Amino acid sequence: MQDFNYHTHTFRCGHAEPGSDEEYVLAAIEYGYKTLGFSDHAPYRKWPKKTIHMNWEDLDDYLTSIRDLKEKYRGIIDIKVGFESEYFPYELDERKELRDMCDYLILGQHFSDPVGSKCSYFRNNTDEEILEYAEMVCAGLDSGLFTYLAHPDVFMFKQQEFTPACERAAHMISRKAAETNTPMEMNVRGVTRGKVQFKAGEAYYYPHLPFWQIAAQYPIRAIMGIDAHAPRDLIDRQSVIDGFRELEPLGLNWIKEPII
Ligand SMILES: [Zn+2]
Numbered sequence: 457m458q459d460f461n462y463h464t465h466t467f468r469c470g471h472a473e474p475g476s477d478e479e480y481v482l483a484a485i486e487y488g489y490k491t492l493g494f495s496d497h498a499p500y501r502k503w504p505k506k507t508i509h510m511n512w513e514d515l516d517d518y519l520t521s522i523r524d525l526k527e528k529y530r531g532i533i534d535i536k537v538g539f540e541s542e543y544f545p546y547e548l549d550e551r552k553e554l555r556d557m558c559d560y561l562i563l564g565q566h567f568s569d570p571v572g573s574k575c576s577y578f579r580n581n582t583d584e585e586i587l588e589y590a591e592m593v594c595a596g597l598d599s600g601l602f603t604y605l606a607h608p609d610v611f612m613f614k615q616q617e618f619t620p621a622c623e624r625a626a627h628m629i630s631r632k633a634a635e636t637n638t639p640m641e642m643n644v645r646g647v648t649r650g651k652v653q654f655k656a657g658e659a660y661y662y663p664h665l666p667f668w669q670i671a672a673q674y675p676i677r678a679i680m681g682i683d684a685h686a687p688r689d690l691i692d693r694q695s696v697i698d699g700f701r702e703l704e705p706l707g708l709n710w711i712k713e714p715i716i
């Protein structure tokens with residue numbers, strides 16, 4: 457079983473459960489992780505938005521807190537600090553600035569603009585919006601800023617059908633992930649949301665099997681990410697098992713060693 461997780465949030469994003477950073481570390485040790493990466497939702501100077509991502513003013517506290525824990529638990533667990541970030545080409549400089557402050561960035565595209573006013577992918581999206589999502593993700597992967605792509609199939613959230621546009625998006629994203637050698641994440645938070653009825657049968661919103669059947673046609677690497685929004689998410693072994701079981705028939709190339 458993968459003994460590292462790079463996808464962990466903190467209370468600073470405004471939608472994770474209250475709890476200290478150290479409680480996440482203790483839960484990770486309890487599970488048996490050797491490496492724990494924090495990747496809270498990255499801030500924007502211009503767009504404070506407390507319930508979506510951390511505010512710029514919280515940056516120092518975040519980086520200091522995680523680095524202090526890294527020292528405190530040295531020799532017990534390897535702690536990394538990073539961000540889960542959207543990609544918008546018009547504010548690339550700020551993403552680069554953030555990248556230089558930390559150990560890694562993961563790409564998690566949830567919105568089509570930094571405050572989610574135009575379009576959120578956490579809803580039933582049109583085919584056009586799904587293709588726009590795929591284009592933004594591909595541009596993000598091309599930027600070279602990101603260590604891996606979180607929940608590539610998040611656009612299936614609240615969908616009822618894996619339409620031809622969804623298929624096209626899956627090909628675009630998988631092709632680009634292979635071309636840029638960027639691992640794609642099986643997101644365990646999606647597993648905890650449970651299976652739902654789609655027109656073609658029961659499936660998770662994400663990891664969405666029809667998406668991964670397409671991904672498996674490309675030479676991609678897959679990585680498991682918990683996407684913890686509460687310390688207890690890190691000790692939910694059953695959801696990890698269920699996620700791997702769902703994708704097991706595809707024979708994906710799973711990352712087995714820490715990459716950061
Ligand atoms: Zn995310």
Ligand SMILES: [Zn+2]
Pocket residue numbers: 463465540564606683
């Ligand atoms: Zn996340």
